[in-house]
Structure formats: C-alpha cells, structure tokens
Amino acid sequence: MTTLFLADFSVIKPDFGLIFWTVIIFLVLYAILGKLAWKPIQRALRRRDDEIQTSIDEAKRARAEMQAQADENQRLLIEAREERTRIITEAERQSKEMIAAAKNEAREAAQKVASDARRDIDNMRKAAMVDLKKEVGSMAIEIAEKILQKDLKSDANQEAFVRELVRDLN
C-alpha cells in the first residue's frame, strides 16, 4: 500500500515541455484576446461610461436650466402681479382724486354762483334802496312844498310854525 508503484508524484516536477507550451499558449492567448476582446471592450466600456457621465451632466445642466427658467417665470409672475396691484391702486387713487377734484370744483362753482347771486341781490337791493330813498326824498319834498305852500299863506300860521320850529330847536 505504501509503495508508489504506478506513478511518482510527477506533478511537482516541472516538465520542460509543459512549461514551454504553457508560455506559448498563454502569450498567444494574451495577444489574441488583447486584440480581439480586451481592447475593444475596454474602449466600449470607457465610451459608455463617458456617455453616461455626459448624459448625467447634461440632465443636471438641463434641470438647472429649467429651474432657472421656472425661477425667472416665477419672478416675472410676481413682478406682473405687483405691477397690476400697483396699477390698480394708482387708478383707484387717481379716480378718487378726480372725483374729489370734480366735487370740489362743483362745490366751488356752486359757491361762486351763489355768492355772485348774493352779491347781485345785494347790489340790486342797494340800488333799489338808493332809488327808494331818492324817490322818498323827492316825494317828501314835494309833500313838504305842498304843505308849506298851503299853511304859510296866513301870517298867523307862519308865526305858529316858526314858534314850533323854534321850540323844537330848544
């Protein structure tokens, strides 16, 4: 049982032929696979990696762009809204002002008309008063003339009258 009669432990003895063939086969395999497979695969993988990286970058850039666009839109919207509010407020203010101004003007006009009228009435009243006074005066003088002409025809009357006047004076 212990004797090795069929074959010795030959695998531990490096056979020249096997070394020779291993080297040849390995180097040829390396050359063929290198040319046929490894290089093209390496290139293809690198290109794919690059493509993926580019796509990711592109997507990122596009997203950033869209974000910027959206921000811009938002900003414009807000601005427009502010503008609208501003315009409306302005318009309201203006209309109020206009209404107020119109009211004032109307009031002023009315007042002017009223005061003019009052002044005219005054003037007319004054003129009428002057006319009245003048008329009353002349009428009084006329009356006085008539009275005097009638009463002073007698001496006694004249005398009484003078006495009365003198009394009044005292």
Add this chain to the structure above:
Amino acid sequence: MTSIARPLFFCLFSLAFTLVSAQAVNDHGTAGDHGTAGDETDVHQSCDAHGDDYDPAGVILHHIADANEFHVVGDLTIPLPVFLYAPGEGLTTGLSSMFHHGETAVDGYVMNHGRINRLSGAPAELMEGEHAVECIAHTTEMVDGKTRDIYAARINGESYLLDAPSVGDGGLLGGGITSFYDFSITKNVFTMLLAALLLILLWSAVARGYKKNEGKAPTGIQSLMEPFFVFLRDEISIPMIGEKHYERFQPFIMTIFFFVLFCNLLGLIPIFPGSSNVTGNIAVTMALAVISAIVAYIHGNRHYWEHTLWMPGVPAAIKIFILTPVEILGLVIKPFSLMVRLFANITAGHIIILSLISLIFIFGNNGENVIGAGAGAVVGAAFTLFMNCIELLVAFVQAFIFAILSASYIGAAVEDAHHHDEAGHHGEEKIAEGGVMGGAVTGMHTPAN
C-alpha cells in the same frame, strides 16, 4: 455566435455540477482498471505480478499526472500528438497511438503508464524503428533513504532501464535532465488549448456584442460576462494598480484570471474534454507565475527598484547585510508563492476527490466485498459531491487570488514615487507582501485542502 457560445457555456458550467455522479462512475471504471485487474497494458505488459493489491496512492498520483494520451473510459483512449527531442538524436514526432499503450517501442521511446519514456543503454538498432515490448518491469530502490521507482522495458528478452522526460527540478525531486525532452501535446497542453479556444470564442462573442450594441444596453452573453470584466477592473486592477496605470494591465489581469479559471474548471470536469489536472501541475503554475513576475519587474520604475535594491534612508550596513538580500529573495518568493499556492490548492482538491473515490475500493476490499463497496460508494459519492462544490469555489477563488496578487505585484512595481502616505496604499503593500488580505483570501479555501 451567441447562439453557439451560450449552450457551450451552459454545458461547461453544468458539467461541473451534473457530472459529479458521472465522475464517481467513471472513476470506478478507471480506478478499477488500475486497481483490481490493472489496465489493459498492465495485464499483458507487467512483468511482475502486482495485480491484486489496490494501491490508492498510485492510482491517485497516476490520475493527477500529465499523460501523453487521453484516457476516456475503459479501452477508449484519444491519441495526442507527440514531439520528442533527444539531444544528438533529433526529433521524433507522431501520434501517441503509435506506441500501442506501451506495447511498441518507437525510436527507443516506450509508453509507460501514459507517459513516454526512453530506453537507456540500449543498442543502437533498438533506438531506430519499431520494436515490440514484452513488458515493463517496475522495481523500487532506496536512494538516500527515499524510495525511487525504477522502470525497465523488456525487449527481445533483455531489460533496459527507462528514462523519464527531462524535468526542471534540478534533480531535487527525483527528476532532472535525462536523455530526452518531451514537447508533446500532452493531456494538460490539450486542455490548455481547449481553454484558450473557449476563451477566444467566448470573449470574441462578447466583444462583438459591444460592436453590435454600441451606445445601447448590453444583451445576451455580453451582459453575462460584462460583470466579470467590470468586477475585475473595479476590484483588482484599479485598487491594486491604481487609476493611473491600470488600463495598461487590465488585459493581462483579465487573461490570467480567465486562463487560470478555465483551466481550473476544465480540471473539474471528470470526463474527456476536462479531467486533466492543468493548474495542479507545477510546470503550468510556474510558467504563469514567472510570466506575472516578469510583467511586474519589467514595468518596475526607478522608484520601485531603488526601494527594492537600495532602500533610501537606511544605514548602508543594514542595506547590504539585511535589507537588499531580503528584498532580492522577495523578488523570487513572490512568484514562488503564486506558483505553489495555485498548484497546491488544485492538486490537493483533486487528491481529496480521488481519495474519496478510492474509499469504494478500500471498503469493498478490492472487489471482494460488495456491501462494503456499496457503503463506500454512498459515503464516497456524498463527500465527493461536497468536495466538488468546494472545488468549484476554489477554482474561482484561486483564479481571483492569482489575478489579485499578480496585480498587486504589478501595482507595487509601477507605483509612482511620493505616493507613500496616501490612504489605501498601505493596504496594497500588505497584499503585495502576502499580508492581511492575502492571508484572508487564502484562508478562505483552507478547508478545501
């Protein structure tokens, strides 16, 4: 293409699971061949009658070893091309079937248990042409307290010793340079070629997907394999090598990961296209580890070599006597650890599975006890199923570790100066030194051993 690759891969992955039971059955067969009756060649060829004892160690070591022919089941063997070179004698080529499983010697070469050996000390006429081999004798001999196997082929009544192929162990492990070199397409080489072919089919289909679906989402096999690519890029290349340099080394890391992974997975398939113990052979892991180390070291920058060979800010005496020798040792130990880790994990897994299968024959008392064999089959199959799942995990984990450590060595070599205090760097260095994480990931599969 996708339509071809998809079923192919489905088969590959499912085979590893579904054929667990088939492995048991198949290995009954093969183990039976060797153990009970011996295989065909043994019956006729063996000079000594050792037929009856079941020898699990021998069976297991034979199964994990490389072979010059692909044994499928029973008598069915797929021949493989052989290229044999003997210095001074020239090249012998042909198909392994010309040796007739050891019954014929061709140009002095004899097939001995699946491996080709060469006659030594035979007359010149035997080293030419074909000769019938009567049998192959096996004896053991004690050399320096170790048992050594001696094989001899008997031709025309004369015994001639057999030389194994030359191996690069420097004689340390019982091998060494012998009279010939074997550059054949062995089982392991065949499986490596198959793995390479599958990888080319798979990944060219994936690459076509990228061309077809340019600018679109991935589909089919492309989306199946893309996570692997991206995972290895994001979990290995970038953290280990750094953002700046990783692209240059990503192809290397991918190739080494998938080559190791596919060899591991093919090794788990118990029948023909798989079943060879590729990454469990130290020659393969040595070649891969050395390639990794060379890639790292030739890309090492000035900063790296300066810090390795002549660490600034340390007294010269310490540098000369301690630091530089240790760092130089480290340059060798790094690929050595890669080599041994992968080899040991895969070989250990295969040995465990084969041991569990051997239980059937041990419990069955070599075919005499059917009830024992049945019990052994139940126990063996259950544990083999469990081990196969663990081996599947180990196949992935070891490929991952091999890739991540290679990447960390490369990362250490190409790292720029003045990088030292940055966070994350220290983690890399720890892995490079086989530290915290390296220990953790290697620890993950220890139960498998």
